[in-house]
Amino acid sequence: MSDIDPLKLAGAKAKGKRPWFFEDADVERVMNITLALMQEVAVVRERLDTVERLLERDGAVTREAIESYTPSKSEADERGLMMQEYIARCLRILQQDREALTRGKEASSEEVADEFARTD
Amino acid sequence: MADTQHGPSGDISYDGPPDYRAVGRHGVYPETSHDEIARFNFLAQMNRHLSTKLMPGVSEAFETRIEPKRETAYETRHQVRKDLVKDPLFQWWSALRRATMENRQQAGRWVTLRQAEALNAKVHELTDGDPRLKLDPDFTLPRGVCAIDHHCMPGSYHFENTPGDITGPANYDAGIFATTGGMLGRFNDGGGVAVAEWVKKNLGADFKPKRILDLGAGLGHNVLPLAEAFPNAEIIAVDAAGPMLRYGLARAKTMGIENVTFIQGDVASLSQFEDESFDWVQSTMFLHETSYKTMPMIFAETQRLLKPGGIVLHVEQPQYSQDMPLFEQAMRDWDAFYNNEPFWTKMHEIDLDDWMVKAGFAKDDLIHGGVAAIVDPDIFPSAAEDTEQEDYGRKAAWHVIGARKSA
Ligand SMILES: C[S@@+](CC[C@H](N)C(=O)[O-])C[C@H]1O[C@@H](n2cnc3c(N)ncnc32)[C@H](O)[C@@H]1O
Numbered sequence: 001m002s003d004i005d006p007l008k009l010a011g012a013k014a015k016g017k018r019p020w021f022f023e024d025a026d027v028e029r030v031m032n033i034t035l036a037l038m039q040e041v042a043v044v045r046e047r048l049d050t051v052e053r054l055l056e057r058d059g060a061v062t063r064e065a066i067e068s069y070t071p072s073k074s075e076a077d078e079r080g081l082m083m084q085e086y087i088a089r090c091l092r093i094l095q096q097d098r099e100a101l102t103r104g105k106e107a108s109s110e111e112v113a114d115e116f117a118r119t120d
Numbered sequence: 121m122a123d124t125q126h127g128p129s130g131d132i133s134y135d136g137p138p139d140y141r142a143v144g145r146h147g148v149y150p151e152t153s154h155d156e157i158a159r160f161n162f163l164a165q166m167n168r169h170l171s172t173k174l175m176p177g178v179s180e181a182f183e184t185r186i187e188p189k190r191e192t193a194y195e196t197r198h199q200v201r202k203d204l205v206k207d208p209l210f211q212w213w214s215a216l217r218r219a220t221m222e223n224r225q226q227a228g229r230w231v232t233l234r235q236a237e238a239l240n241a242k243v244h245e246l247t248d249g250d251p252r253l254k255l256d257p258d259f260t261l262p263r264g265v266c267a268i269d270h271h272c273m274p275g276s277y278h279f280e281n282t283p284g285d286i287t288g289p290a291n292y293d294a295g296i297f298a299t300t301g302g303m304l305g306r307f308n309d310g311g312g313v314a315v316a317e318w319v320k321k322n323l324g325a326d327f328k329p330k331r332i333l334d335l336g337a338g339l340g341h342n343v344l345p346l347a348e349a350f351p352n353a354e355i356i357a358v359d360a361a362g363p364m365l366r367y368g369l370a371r372a373k374t375m376g377i378e379n380v381t382f383i384q385g386d387v388a389s390l391s392q393f394e395d396e397s398f399d400w401v402q403s404t405m406f407l408h409e410t411s412y413k414t415m416p417m418i419f420a421e422t423q424r425l426l427k428p429g430g431i432v433l434h435v436e437q438p439q440y441s442q443d444m445p446l447f448e449q450a451m452r453d454w455d456a457f458y459n460n461e462p463f464w465t466k467m468h469e470i471d472l473d474d475w476m477v478k479a480g481f482a483k484d485d486l487i488h489g490g491v492a493a494i495v496d497p498d499i500f501p502s503a504a505e506d507t508e509q510e511d512y513g514r515k516a517a518w519h520v521i522g523a524r525k526s527a
Contacts, residue, residue, distance in 0.1 A: 004281050006233035011226045014269035015276070016460045021205070021215040032219045039162050039223060046158035066154050073499070076139035083165045084136060091169065094212055098177035101184050101209070 137164040137302040144306040147374025163298035171511040181209040197449035228295030232287040246370040252381040277361035289367035303516035310493025312342030316349035329399035335387040336406035340368035355380040388417040401432040419479030426525040433522035481523035489520035
């Protein structure tokens with residue numbers, strides 16, 4: 001047995017005070033955990049894609065076949081697109097924040113309701 | 121791209137990082153399972169998303185709601201940054217970017233630490249007793265190397281879990297694809313390949329270096345292309361970090377590159393080498409990890425070590441010149457403050473020409489240029505052609521500042 005404990009050491013903290021970006025550090029902690037989950041779902045999704053492709057190709061799948069699977073260029077592109085689509089879905093709220101920025105002031109529904117109720 | 125038209129995404133063509141399996145595997149490359157590869161793929165895509173989809177929002181936030189609120193004009197990039205950190209879009213982009221870096225470190229460390237024993241044994245067998253690895257057991261690490269763990273890499277370049285452990289460099293090597301989204305090419309050496317081509321093109325056919333010194337060579341990503349471009353030259357790669365050198369020699373040997381010697385040392389003081397003993401002194405993405413105290417020493421050593429007519433080249437991200445907008449400077453400082461690259465900000469604000477002249481190079485002998493990573497464009501994204509991705513300090517395109525020592 002090696003003296004190295006990979007599970008403990010893999011997630012070790014780097015030397016140097018960590019910068020936090022949100023006013024409430026707990027929000028950032030939750031974001032970190034959410035991002036890690038997002039990553040792990042991506043891993044499962046890619047594995048499922050591999051399984052599907054192997055089944056299509058060979059009609060059967062083994063763990064060994066999964067490990068040695070190498071996508072062709074066009075398969076890799078499809079998987080890359082799938083991943084981009086997935087990330088865009090997960091981070092949708094930030095895309096919309098960005099769009100709101102450049103759209104200038106938009107009326108709220110309360111304001112529009114009031115406008116629609118006017119008869120003058 | 122006609123052949124992607126059957127996928128679930130219809131007929132959108134793909135523009136992004138290649139699959140991780142396109143990365144070149146040398147003989148001491150860590151093994152990676154299907155899911156470990158998938159994790160690196162996600163991280164590469166995530167970095168790409170952050171730089172192409174979210175980062176442009178930071179400049180939009182700056183233009184629409186940060187700068188307009190400011191009463192007087194900005195005078196320094198630090199004023200800009202202090203306002204940026206209060207903006208929610210900057211906060212989200214930054215928090216995600218930092219978290220992605222920490223996840224990348226964890227992913228790469230898991231890969232290498234779980235196979236530490238086998239990897240270490242392989243590297244030892246390739247390097248023990250090889251005269252091209254010169255480690256110094258009494259070496260004291262320069263403060264620039266050990267004050268902080270660079271780019272959130274626990275143990276930085278130098279830490280060994282067990283004597284001679286190389287899992288640190290193996291992690292650096294295996295994960296750099298994720299950080300750069302594949303922009304550095306198959307062997308993460310697109311910078312070095314570009315430098316070799318630049319030298320051949322700009323310094324002429326009569327420049328035939330016999331002895332080349334690489335400062336802060338790391339595990340040799342960018343020095344091996346020089347060794348390949350000048351196969352008859354003797355290449356000396358110096359670094360402060362023993363594990364990088366040990367892994368570097370093993371890596372080079374399994375790639376069939378035999379003309380590089382890896383020496384542990386502090387490049388601020390290279391008394392082991394004689395005056396005027398090198399034709400070419402190179403540093404690549406190195407100066408930003410030194411200090412104001414050591415840089416003049418490094419430049420003076422370079423001047424001493426070069427043969428008359430020899431050249432020195434430093435390859436780095438561009439300096440913060442007067443013409444560079446303060447917003448861009450503040451964004452380029454991100455890695456300095458939020459990715460453990462503390463000297464980055466200080467290094468980029470100085471007048472490098474002036475420092476070179478103070479070290480004894482003549483102003484007329486200074487060399488300036490630019491290089492972009494050279495990669496296999498059928499598989500890897502090309503920084504030279506990529507106008508979508510700015511990514512500031514992380515773009516795979518650099519400035520060259522150097523000098524020819526007067527003959
Ligand atoms: C960002 S890495 C660049 C590595 C390499 N040039 C490349 O392009 O891949 C910087 C390297 O400089 C080394 N370094 C920093 N300060 C040093 C010093 N004073 N003497 C020798 N090496 C040093 C570090 O150990 C690290 O490996």
